[in-house]
Amino acid sequence: MMTTTKTVAEKAASKPTRRDALRTLGLGGAAAASMPLWARYAGAQTAEPIKVGFQVHRTGIGAAYGRWYDRTTSAAAALINEQGGINGRPLEIIAEDDGTDPKRGAEVVEKFAAKHNCDIGFGTLFSHVVIGSSPRAGELKLPYFVVSEGHHVASGMLNRYTLQPGITDVKSQVQAMAPFVADNLGKKVTMVFPDFAFGHDHRDYFTAAIEAQGGEMLEHIAIPPTETSFTKYFPKIPRETEVIYHVMVGPAVLTFVKELGEFFGPQRPEMFGFLDSLEAVDIGSPGLEFLDGTYFWEGNPRYAQENQSEYDAFFRERVGVDANGASVSDPRDVSTYAHMFGCWETLHVVKAGMEASGYRGTQDRAALIEAVEAMTDLPHSIAHPQGAKVFNGKTHQVFGKQYISKVVDGKMLLVHTTSIEDTFYPDEVDYTTQSL
Amino acid sequence: MDFGPYLMLAIMEGALTAAVLALTASGLALVFGVMRVVNVAHGEFFMLGAVLAWWVTQLAGGSPVLGFLLALCVVPVLVGMLAAFVDMTILKRINYDPERTIVATIGTLYILQQVTLMTYGPEARPVAPPFNARIALPWIDMSDGTLRLYWPWGLSITSYKLFVIGAACVVLLGLWSLMTKTKLGLLMRATEQDREMALAFGIPVQRIYAIAFGLGAGMAALAAVLIVPIQQAHYLMGGDPLLLSFIVVIIGGLGSLPGAILAALLIGLSDGIISIFFSPTLAKIFATLFVAFVLVFRPKGLWGTGKP
Numbered sequence: 001m002m003t004t005t006k007t008v009a010e011k012a013a014s015k016p017t018r019r020d021a022l023r024t025l026g027l028g029g030a031a032a033a034s035m036p037l038w039a040r041y042a043g044a045q046t047a048e049p050i051k052v053g054f055q056v057h058r059t060g061i062g063a064a065y066g067r068w069y070d071r072t073t074s075a076a077a078a079l080i081n082e083q084g085g086i087n088g089r090p091l092e093i094i095a096e097d098d099g100t101d102p103k104r105g106a107e108v109v110e111k112f113a114a115k116h117n118c119d120i121g122f123g124t125l126f127s128h129v130v131i132g133s134s135p136r137a138g139e140l141k142l143p144y145f146v147v148s149e150g151h152h153v154a155s156g157m158l159n160r161y162t163l164q165p166g167i168t169d170v171k172s173q174v175q176a177m178a179p180f181v182a183d184n185l186g187k188k189v190t191m192v193f194p195d196f197a198f199g200h201d202h203r204d205y206f207t208a209a210i211e212a213q214g215g216e217m218l219e220h221i222a223i224p225p226t227e228t229s230f231t232k233y234f235p236k237i238p239r240e241t242e243v244i245y246h247v248m249v250g251p252a253v254l255t256f257v258k259e260l261g262e263f264f265g266p267q268r269p270e271m272f273g274f275l276d277s278l279e280a281v282d283i284g285s286p287g288l289e290f291l292d293g294t295y296f297w298e299g300n301p302r303y304a305q306e307n308q309s310e311y312d313a314f315f316r317e318r319v320g321v322d323a324n325g326a327s328v329s330d331p332r333d334v335s336t337y338a339h340m341f342g343c344w345e346t347l348h349v350v351k352a353g354m355e356a357s358g359y360r361g362t363q364d365r366a367a368l369i370e371a372v373e374a375m376t377d378l379p380h381s382i383a384h385p386q387g388a389k390v391f392n393g394k395t396h397q398v399f400g401k402q403y404i405s406k407v408v409d410g411k412m413l414l415v416h417t418t419s420i421e422d423t424f425y426p427d428e429v430d431y432t433t434q435s436l
Numbered sequence: 437m438d439f440g441p442y443l444m445l446a447i448m449e450g451a452l453t454a455a456v457l458a459l460t461a462s463g464l465a466l467v468f469g470v471m472r473v474v475n476v477a478h479g480e481f482f483m484l485g486a487v488l489a490w491w492v493t494q495l496a497g498g499s500p501v502l503g504f505l506l507a508l509c510v511v512p513v514l515v516g517m518l519a520a521f522v523d524m525t526i527l528k529r530i531n532y533d534p535e536r537t538i539v540a541t542i543g544t545l546y547i548l549q550q551v552t553l554m555t556y557g558p559e560a561r562p563v564a565p566p567f568n569a570r571i572a573l574p575w576i577d578m579s580d581g582t583l584r585l586y587w588p589w590g591l592s593i594t595s596y597k598l599f600v601i602g603a604a605c606v607v608l609l610g611l612w613s614l615m616t617k618t619k620l621g622l623l624m625r626a627t628e629q630d631r632e633m634a635l636a637f638g639i640p641v642q643r644i645y646a647i648a649f650g651l652g653a654g655m656a657a658l659a660a661v662l663i664v665p666i667q668q669a670h671y672l673m674g675g676d677p678l679l680l681s682f683i684v685v686i687i688g689g690l691g692s693l694p695g696a697i698l699a700a701l702l703i704g705l706s707d708g709i710i711s712i713f714f715s716p717t718l719a720k721i722f723a724t725l726f727v728a729f730v731l732v733f734r735p736k737g738l739w740g741t742g743k744p
Contacts, residue, residue, distance in 0.1 A: 232712045252667060264590065286565075
């Protein structure tokens with residue numbers, strides 16, 4: 001009975017109607033119109049695009065980063081496609097908003113694997129979203145390339161399917177900063193940081209690093225990342241503090257820095273901040289004048305420096321960023337320059353990995369992971385505009401140079417560049433021993 | 437920090453929280469008092485106030501003083517009109533049925549929030565304060581038997597924060613005289629006391645409802661315009677004011693304006709002091725716990741009249 005019904009239904013469905021015929025003709029026409037574009041990839045076994053599931057913080061507390069991660073990713077994908085794609089196939093970015101929410105993040109990863117049939121997942125920044133999404137990516141055996149800075153990849157907390165080849169992690173960053181802080185700014189430090197995984201990485205590793213330099217950590221001040229008013233936290237800063245180490249994220253970063261300045265007034269101690277405190281915020285905003293003479297870690301210098309590399313200039317131009325780190329179309333739209341290069345570099349690592357492994361489709365995901373694990377030196381180039389890097393296949397984490405800038409006349413001037421070796425620490429995990 | 441200056445800073449930060457909270461919560465209390473409507477979208481009217489303030493200051497361009505003054509005059513009216521429109525098109529149609537109004541205002545909450553997200557975007561945008569000077573505050577110290585004035589480290593407030601506290605007091609006084617001294621206030625109080633009787637006396641209850649709903653939302657928007665030069669306008673900023681306003685209104689007694697203001701002072705100051713001396717999380721725990729105790733031991737609120 002059921003079979004008969006089904007057959008009838010199928011027959012009804014397969015009977016061509018005038019509308020179907022028109023639709024087919026329309027599709028054929030559209031396909032014909034785009035032929036020249038396809039012809040570029042004619043050499044490949046299949047012209048099917050390689051689908052990159054881009055987990056983007058379009059909304060929620062990570063929205064400013066999301067906007068620029070999106071632009072950088074689009075620019076990188078456009079460049080790769082101009083150069084002939086990957087293995088002769090075009091790259092297609094499928095973006096899904098995760099609302100900067102770990103629960104939603106895991107659902108987005110699921111959607112990439114099940115609905116869009118993506119080759120990889122990519123692009124997550126906020127550490128709590130990475131930690132919430134990565135286990136699902138591991139279960140689904142979806143290679144998950146994060147651009148997050150968190151130490152959770154190299155700490156061994158995640159799994160073999162999660163890699164961070166385009167941006168360095170907090171542990172290596174702060175370890176490289178500590179000698180500069182202790183030698184130039186002071187040894188008695190108070191830390192102000194956001195109260196979640198990313199901030200805890202700062203707390204744990206910077207404290208250890210500054211103590212290794214003979215410094216002293218006076219106080220840890222943790223602030224919830226959704227907080228909107230900050231003055232009430234500052235009286236806990238001990239009077240004898242020589243250096244304030246600050247790092248903050250979320251929609252209220254500008255309030256945070258402004259209130260920090262208002263709290264100290266003219267009696268400001270030395271300050272060392274991670275640029276996260278001011279990503280997407282104009283250093284020249286009213287109320288930030290006190291930052292003159294303070295220091296910032298930068299993943300990549302926001303202001304084009306005198307000795308700017310040709311690769312940085314090229315990267316800036318392709319993403320649409322001016323010499324002050326703002327959008328070329330709107331100088332008030334300041335980029336997240338210290339982080340977003342990670343998307344560009346990660347996509348280039350994916351390209352290199354897919355080419356090295358002869359990647360054909362989702363059946364080759366394991367081979368892609370192994371190919372990326374086999375990488376070591378990533379030279380300073382168009383693919384790596386922030387600088388040369390060294391990838392550690394065992395810990396799935398990349399290591400690279402760090403930059404320290406000083407605010408001078410409302411602009412950031414590069415004063416110190418660390419070596420890659422400054423950022424090394426002993427391996428804490430060997431993911432290659434896990435099964436694929 | 438020494439104890440004295442520390443306490444003073446805590447009190448000043450608390451006073452700022454209390455001032456903004458008193459404005460927001462009195463709007464919620466007014467709506468509940470007159471209309472018996474639990475307005476879950478109240479926080480979104482607050483958020484709209486901040487977002488529109490950004491928009492108006494952008495339109496005004498140039499001078500932050502002019503932009504801010506313009507926002508202060510225009511934004512509460514705009515938001516109030518929008519709220520009155522919501523009342524006439526949604527709440528009136530469901531006859532102010534308590535359960536359905538809650539669901540309808542939850543719906544309004546999401547519509548306002550998502551429309552803001554789709555138009556204004558997910559960014560937090562700053563509004564320049566019209567003036568903002570850091571005022572270092574002195575403290576008296578006893579040393580060797582003589583009193584000495586000194587400026588402790590970190591003890592300061594900004595002129596703008598002082599202005600917000602002052603402006604909130606003025607607006608609350610204005611609201612009080614509106615309710616007690618004017619004909620509109622009389623009509624609102626009559627409607628609050630007995631809707632049927634007010635109708636029987638020919639009071640245009642429907643119009644009073646729209647005005648009260650608009651006024652309540654306008655108060656939230658005004659609070660937001662005042663706070664937005666300190667914080668930034670963001671589409672998710674309505675959550676905290678809503679929660680705190682509910683806490684304040686429940687503690688103060690549902691629908692009681694003086695109750696709401698006193699409770700705002702209590703919660704604002706305790707929030708400032710507890711977060712400075714212990715932790716901000718503890719301050720939130722304390723406030724919610726306090727609400728639970730009030731609900732258990734004094735369900736009509738500390739200053740409530742006990743009416744249904």
